[in-house]
Amino acid sequence: MVVVRTTPPRPVDVTAVFPELAPSARPAVRLHPRPGAPSAADSSVGGPLLWPADEPWPHCEAAHLHLDSGFRRPPAEVRLDRRIMARRHADHGGPAMTPEEQTLRERCATMMEERFGADLPEPADCPVPLLPVAQLYLRDVPLLRPPAGADVLQVLWCPYDHEPDCKPSTALFWRSAAEVADILATPPEPYEVNDDGYVPEPCTLAPEAITEYPNSLDLSPRERSMVEDRSRWRAAGADPDSSHADSPRGFYDIHLAEAPGWKVGGWPPWGRTDPCPRYCAVCDARMVPLLTVASFEWDGGEGHSWAPHEDREAAVAAAAVGYCCGQRPSQPTKVAVGSTDNLQIYVCPTSPDHPHTDLIQ
Template identity: 70%
Template structure:
């Protein structure tokens, strides 16, 4: 890891105001992915995987029909467009493709036309090679609890939406890095993605350990009522803007509960649904959050308080200089700027995982 990102101190020490929340503290590691050039030996988002040459690359075996959503693009087009955007600033003359890039784009367009000429229902390639989403080494992310001698987590997904929840299908692999000999040099890739947001931008990481408290929806009715007691906040001397007097629980949710962004461990970011336990299909144990795949590292408005100290100026400015997206470095977008959470069995992480959009 070659750079550091630091979560600003929270505006209020929550356990000083509500000591009842102290037993609910959980460790989490914010990954702070930022665009870069990770290698197969690095922890990364969207980077190359330390994948054995002799092990088949995972594919999605579902049937994928080509439905013209108006968003589907080849991976070549997605990457070329991002390359142009990265060098463009509003007011500048739009950059042009290089001759090599123009040839790639023309080739991709010709391949798409050939597929469409086959006539409906335009079946997508099947099985579909999965795309790398995250690679995490235990040395960088000590909160991981791998099975056996494993020290490496690899997460991939199929960049097509799958019923019934309209989200990419995910795959989780645990392995021992030391046991990987020859490395697969050129993994297969899917021809296209349902949305550009299903193609992660290669990012290096700056892991940071923090302490999290539950989303307010995860609290008991008694604790929720406690957070809504403005007199309790005032009696503790908490410096909370009086604009929150009517809804002090909102202040907790925005600034003090679970952190936004890509992270390992911690508490779930509920919102699309109320909390409900997820149980391991193999043993019935209640599953725990492993990885949060986030559409945003922080939200606009007051949610910018979670932006790292090193990037507060950029976050507060809210502009998009030279095609950069400060709060969306991975360019991943799931749901309606939601989060996807990977859950695993706490007693046997090798049991089948599950995922959820929130």
């Protein structure tokens, strides 16, 4: 079954009100991840990768920040707890744990004990296997700019925070799907994770091409004044809603500029900091956004105007009554980076072989 997600039309046509912003339009692809059972042949978030059986799995050997919580928590246990919470959310009168769930929990504990006994190593003491974050096929996301001959992008990260920005370190791999014969069946996993939010829930994707405009922080001073000028809105027959009567710029940023959620391309979602251009360490070219790893697909308040038509009812209900048991419809991947922010991956526009960089926003 083909899953479709459709972004509602924006409440105002940006170029009708501000034709000066037309040259700033950028293409983007909202990925719309939703929980599922993707295979290695699919584009996905947190799903299995098309990884050659004869290619070593990547590990992180850098120093890791580690907050000692007093217990070890493997990815399998994180996934199990999510499964339990989802079941209990759907069935409030159900048992705290089913026999199958109890068996799985005991299996997690046994696995940890067999591997490490009572003395688990600190994360800095051993290389840490990376976790799959996303796999994107060019056929699903034509906006990708792969090296010659490549048609699959694979993104992984280390599930620990790293200096100096307290974020997971990322790794990118491009490959040709046709060249992968035997797939690695059981990739290694880290024995624990620094944060539950660093374990993406397996999700299928419903890519959707959209057009974005820059956040007001990316506008020139003249353009920013233009967006703040209420008379410009009225002259075009548009008017921000009453909640933004004194701040049309806020209306522009929330409803008209860059889309929230997981996406390829587009404009950066500034706000945590002022715009911070990234430059290639090899050629000094200004880098461009490749992938946004988002904590939320849309904002729980006014920003739920970005919720797809197909999720509208759930988004409105969640905005009205909240959520429980971690079952936010706007957080299908269960990923949380920073203070529920976004991790943006940037690449060099002149060569895909140049190293990427990333930034929390």
